[in-house]
Amino acid sequence: MLKFNKIYKQYDTPILGPINLEIEKDSFVSILGSSGAGKSTLLRLASNLIQPTSGSIEYLNNKKPNIGFVFQDPTLLPWRSVIDNVLLPTELTSKNVKLSKEKAFFWLSKVGLRGKENSLPNQLSGGQKMRVSIARAMAQDCSLLLMDEPFAALDEVSRNKLEDDLLDIWEKNKLTVLFVTHSVTEAVYLSQRVLVMSSSPGKILDDVIVTEKKSRDDSQNHEFFLKINQLTNILKKESDE
Amino acid sequence: MIKRYLSFLAPIFTFILLLCSWELIVYFKNIPKYILPAPTDIFSSILLNYEDLLLSTFITFRITLLAFFIASFLAIFIAVLFSQSKIIELSLYPIAVIFQVTPVVAIAPLILIWVGLDNAEYAILILAVIVAFFPVLANTNLGIRSVEKNLSELFSLYEATRFKRLFKLQLPYALPFILTGMKTSIGLALIGAVVAEFVAGSGTSTGLAWRIIEAGNRLDIPKLFAALILLVVLGIFLFLLMTLIEKLLLRRWDFDKN
Numbered sequence: 001m002l003k004f005n006k007i008y009k010q011y012d013t014p015i016l017g018p019i020n021l022e023i024e025k026d027s028f029v030s031i032l033g034s035s036g037a038g039k040s041t042l043l044r045l046a047s048n049l050i051q052p053t054s055g056s057i058e059y060l061n062n063k064k065p066n067i068g069f070v071f072q073d074p075t076l077l078p079w080r081s082v083i084d085n086v087l088l089p090t091e092l093t094s095k096n097v098k099l100s101k102e103k104a105f106f107w108l109s110k111v112g113l114r115g116k117e118n119s120l121p122n123q124l125s126g127g128q129k130m131r132v133s134i135a136r137a138m139a140q141d142c143s144l145l146l147m148d149e150p151f152a153a154l155d156e157v158s159r160n161k162l163e164d165d166l167l168d169i170w171e172k173n174k175l176t177v178l179f180v181t182h183s184v185t186e187a188v189y190l191s192q193r194v195l196v197m198s199s200s201p202g203k204i205l206d207d208v209i210v211t212e213k214k215s216r217d218d219s220q221n222h223e224f225f226l227k228i229n230q231l232t233n234i235l236k237k238e239s240d241e
Numbered sequence: 242m243i244k245r246y247l248s249f250l251a252p253i254f255t256f257i258l259l260l261c262s263w264e265l266i267v268y269f270k271n272i273p274k275y276i277l278p279a280p281t282d283i284f285s286s287i288l289l290n291y292e293d294l295l296l297s298t299f300i301t302f303r304i305t306l307l308a309f310f311i312a313s314f315l316a317i318f319i320a321v322l323f324s325q326s327k328i329i330e331l332s333l334y335p336i337a338v339i340f341q342v343t344p345v346v347a348i349a350p351l352i353l354i355w356v357g358l359d360n361a362e363y364a365i366l367i368l369a370v371i372v373a374f375f376p377v378l379a380n381t382n383l384g385i386r387s388v389e390k391n392l393s394e395l396f397s398l399y400e401a402t403r404f405k406r407l408f409k410l411q412l413p414y415a416l417p418f419i420l421t422g423m424k425t426s427i428g429l430a431l432i433g434a435v436v437a438e439f440v441a442g443s444g445t446s447t448g449l450a451w452r453i454i455e456a457g458n459r460l461d462i463p464k465l466f467a468a469l470i471l472l473v474v475l476g477i478f479l480f481l482l483m484t485l486i487e488k489l490l491l492r493r494w495d496f497d498k499n
């Protein structure tokens with residue numbers, strides 16, 4: 001789906017690199033690392049929002065896919081209703097509004113916001129706003145979903161619910177997800193593959209495949225929690241160094 | 242509930258108390274009208290001269306509003322130009338600052354000469370525009386620059402044109418800032434109109450400032466106070482009007498909770 005070839009990114013100091021990485025189509029990959037490891041920079045490079053200082057990014061069939069981006073905050077326009085926020089990308093890209101409106105309604109009901117279409121963002125809870133943000137990305141038929149710590153500001157209950165809904169969306173739609181997070185548990189729970197990044201400059205320190213059955217109940221799934229421990233130890237070792 | 246009534250009644254009560262004290266001091270101290278007229282004298286003067294005073298209030302109101310609209314339109318337009326090109330901003334901003342820091346009284350005679358003494362009203366309008374212009378420019382510029390980085394990136398992700406970015410993101414985002422600037426600006430437009438009229442003298446204009454000069458020259462201090470009070474009432478009215486417009490327009494804007 002996406003290939004990073006010898007990517008370096010530098011502002012005043014080197015931020016990232018070298019990054020050599022291939023993200024398979026329809027996979028769910030999490031990027032884990034401490035603050036300043038360049039995780040968000042990697043997502044912005046993947047979305048073409050910023051350009052690498054050197055190296056190149058290749059998309060599948062050399063064609064940039066439809067990209068959805070979910071930021072750490074919901075990035076909703078406060079003066080627009082929920083439905084108008086979901087339709088914003090349609091207006092920006094001048095797509096067929098009628099068709100998109102149907103999709104917008106579909107995705108809003110998918111993320112559990114049926115009946116909230118005409119609400120304003122300030123009438124929604126933090127979790128609901130994030131759901132709008134996800135619906136906005138999905139309503140554009142995105143095939144590559146980039147998520148930058150989207151659930152970091154939410155309470156645990158909302159977070160768990162959104163994680164499950166996200167997994168459901170990913171499983172039912174052909175979708176490649178690149179998910180940045182600080183949380184080891186979240187990374188292991190959601191992904192098929194976890195990339196651990198080191199900082200200054202950001203590099204891929206470890207590439208861990210997750211095949212264990214996912215569960216929130218530790219009494220039922222010992223292996224899942226062993227994987228969490230494995231990743232936590234990698235991160236600890238990196239921060240000690 | 243009592244607290245709510247109290248917050249409303251306390252300033253009114255204080256104001257009435259102040260007026261009564263003023264009236265009594267003037268009465269018992271026998272202060273002559275040409276030094277300090279009693280509130281009742283001022284009220285009588287308003288009733289006696291209401292035609293003159295209302296006409297002058299209307300003239301000042303008209304010039305203030307016109308100056309306010311021209312200044313706001315120009316300032317928003319120039320701020321939009323700034324947002325489109327750094328070179329334009331670097332070139333024009335110092336000129337805007339020069340206009341802002343130059344006292345209006347100092348340039349009034351020059352403007353008056355340029356537009357001609359027969360067109361004093363135009364000179365007053367130009368001077369009021371100059372005074373009212375900067376707060377809207379500075380605030381609009383700040384508002385457009387304050388657009389959240391993530392929102393800006395969202396527009397970049399969907400390859401929004403400059404036009405769409407301006408009208409769907411930057412200007413709506415800047416609206417609370419623009420309205421704050423306009424709230425300051427409408428008061429300044431009134432001050433500009435009055436100061437300019439003071440400097441321009443009579444000419445063809447007969448706004449409230451001219452009434453104040455005229456009454457002062459004739460030692461008709463009750464009338465001077467009457468014009469002054471109308472000026473204050475006009476200022477408060479304009480401020481409340483802008484506050485109401487701001488409240489109505491910003492019902493949907495709530496950045497903090499987003």
